[in-house]
Amino acid sequence: MLPTPDTSHVSFDTIYEPAEDSYLFLDTLSSASESKWLTERFQPSPTTPNTVPLIVEAGTGSGVVLAFAAAQSQEIFGRRDVLTLGTDVNRNACTATRETVTAAIRSQQQQSVSAAHPPLQSVHISSLTANLCTPLRAGSVDVLLFNPPYVPTEDVPQLPSAAQNDPSSLTASLEQSRSAKFDSDSYFLSLTYAGGTDGMETTNQLLDAIPDVLAARGVAYVLLCRQNRPEEVKERIRGWGGWRAETVGSSGMQAGWEKLVIVRIWREV
């Protein structure tokens, strides 16, 4: 089994702690069938220039999934040279992700020195405080990863303001009262799971952005829970015209249904 990136430096007060859904992501990306598919997809061909892929994760949390993709890029994508970029609405998660991904790359590089493999070149280029893919250029993303806030809830919490994400106010939070800290932490944690109607409100925003933000060879992996009605979501994507959507990973049977699935979304070529 490939090593899980270290997240021991992350404070989980406001950040989602890697759980079953995160691990399903790691297992799916590194499964024999998925890594074979991705490796073929991102192999240089005689007709196209050999271009380094950009891997983007929306809502990185601790950064464990993006770090895994970066550090295990040879096993997953058949390439030692990927660029990674993460977004999250919580600035703390951005700081954590930067550390998680760079540390995972460094640790993999140190191992390959002893194993005499060609060194890993992958580079984490940025963690951005942003809502999903909103700042990304059209056609720029080769691989998009999304483990959404998928729990059905009455409302989706409001996105944090610039002030709530200011490094000085985040430091000031160390001195705030226990109850104020509890409220602020609970709010940031609610952003990690509260998905609104059918748990799909944030996921729908991301799905809407996919045709614009994905490169022609691009592919998106989106995790869904049973209450999100994965079969309907896949049908909807197929209705875009020229798009495919298949379940490529699943875990946890519940009354004969998978509790969590990962759907791969890509253009027909």
Place this chain on the structure above:
Amino acid sequence: MKVITANFVTCAVKECKTSPTSFPLHFHDAELEQQELNFQPEFIRNIIPRIDWEGLRVTANELGFPSLPESKPEGEALNNEQTLQDLHRLLMETQVMEGKLICGNCGHEYMIKEGIANFLLPSHLGKRNIINQQEVMLANAPSSLS
């Protein structure tokens, strides 16, 4: 935030996406830091195809880097070690730690602090905002209510 990032981002305001002036975003008051990374010519060579060269030239100029070649290196120029080294230094080793990125279309300023840029929009520019819809409704209510 590595400089190469500027080649992949644009204004987060939806209405700006179609405007050519929303890319590249313009660096102001940028504080840079160099972080040494192993130079891999092949890596840089395979990054060049995905670079918007005009955009990168604007960015390089704003950050005070010696001007890049006028057109994107192709063919034999891709074997020019010096060009590849310059690009490695600019794209991979240079980090923007403080400053802002400004949209040439709407003028919105995205702050960069401790190497992390903030692309969250104020509520009147973003879409999702239940509480603020209520605020707008209150603000639009007849003055007798307030």
